[in-house]
Amino acid sequence: MARRLVWLGLWCSALLAVCTPLQAQVRSYDSIVESGVLKVALYQDFAPYSFQQDGKSRGVDYEVAEALAAGLGLRLEVIWAPPGEKLDDDLRDYIWRGHYLRPHELADVMLRVPYDREFSYKSNEFGELVNELVVMFGPYQRERWQVAFDRRRLDAVPSVAVFQRHPIGVEVESVPSFYLSSVKDGMLSQQTHHYSNVQQAFAAMKAGEVDAVMALRGEVDWQLKLAADEQLALAENAYPDMGKQVWDIGMAVHESNRQLAYALEEKLEELILAGELKRIYGHYGLRYELPGLYQEVE
Incomplete structure (x- = not known):
């Protein structure tokens, strides 16, 4: 009996070694x-x-x-x-x-x-x-958050309040997504459109689905460089109640x-x-x- 318990212990130890990285x-x-x-x-x-x-x-x-x-x-x-x-x-x-x-x-x-x-x-x-x-x-x-907008459909972005009337694109499950869906008691949520990534959000802005995009400043700068479109501009608005910006x-x-x-x-x-x-x-x-x-x- 004792010998069987010893072998069982050795077998369990070996199995644990194999299963545990x-x-x-x-x-x-x-x-x-x-x-x-x-x-x-x-x-x-x-x-x-x-x-x-x-x-x-x-x-x-x-x-x-x-x-x-x-x-x-x-x-x-x-x-x-x-x-x-x-x-x-x-x-x-x-x-x-x-x-x-x-x-x-x-x-x-x-x-x-x-x-x-x-x-x-x-x-x-x-x-x-x-x-x-x-x-x-x-x-x-x-690093910072940044909004880019299309001047053909939006004159300026003095504050995020403009997105009660103008659709804006964000990456799904991102900080901009949660922020725009909840700020001002959710008043911007219906105009907040979600995309798989920032590139798709910019493609949607080019297609006229949204008038602006919010993302990391570096991602926005990169997409503006790729677009080479003089009608796309950078907003200088603040983000009230956002926390760390x-x-x-x-x-x-x-x-x-x-x-x-x-x-x-x-x-x-x-x-x-x-x-x-x-x-x-x-x-x-x-x-x-x-x-x-x-x-x-x-």
């Missing part, structure tokens, strides 16, 4: 340098920040990652990351634990992470830090890899001060705004 290993800074490769997680299909076109990697974040890797004397290797439901999921899958489909693969660093103290120290219902295994650092861009974008590494964070921060500052990031953003038709950390220096 091994914890992905975080590469130390020395291991990264020795490998000659910097593994960077970039969001997939997220133009103009990171995307692939005609088999080539493109985007602002891709070129920033390439410049950072080169600054460290390393070759860039991109890990394309389909966005999860929450940023916490993405940080878990690509920075500290690994995705179940890629249990042994972690990125050394992830780009386009909010540089926000409140988010960094967010707690769960038990008072535990949600992202205690992650260090968020290196702000490299300030301006935030900084940075990077994230595993909390054990602060040495990599320090090295990347040093190279990033060189790129910003040399005007290299402004050049990269301009290449895609995007306006570049310094993050708050560097605005304070000025």
Whole structure:
């Protein structure tokens, strides 16, 4: 009987080992340098920040990652990351634990992470830090929400109140979608049209289905560059009752890899001060705004 219990215990242990994915290993800074490769997680299909076109990697974040890797004397290797439901999921899958489909693969660093103290120290219902295994650092861009409109059908956008009478396009399940559907007691909801992505929203504006589009400023700038239509204009309205409307974008590494964070921060500052990031953003038709950390220096 005892021997059968021992074998049963061994069998259960073996089964557990097979069914449970091994914890992905975080590469130390020395291991990264020795490998000659910097593994960077970039969001997939997220133009103009990171995307692939005609088999080539493109985007602002891709070129920033390439410049950072080169600054460290390393070759860039991109890990394309389909966005999860929450940023916490993405940080878990690509920075500290690994995705179940890629249990042994972690990125050394992830780009386009909010540089926000409140988010960094967010707690769960038990008072535990949600992202205690992650260090968020290196702000490299300030982001905002933006409305673009067609002057053939709309003279100006002094406030969001105009969208009680004019239809506006947004990406489904996005912040603009929730905002325009709820602000002013839902008075704009009937004129808020939802599309799979920002590109489709702009196509709808071109077709006359909507008179304006609201999205991230970078996405709007990119679509305006592609459209090359002088009748499309940028609005300068505010967004009452929206909450956070301006935030900084940075990077994230595993909390054990602060040495990599320090090295990347040093190279990033060189790129910003040399005007290299402004050049990269301009290449895609995007306006570049310094993050708050560097605005304070000025």
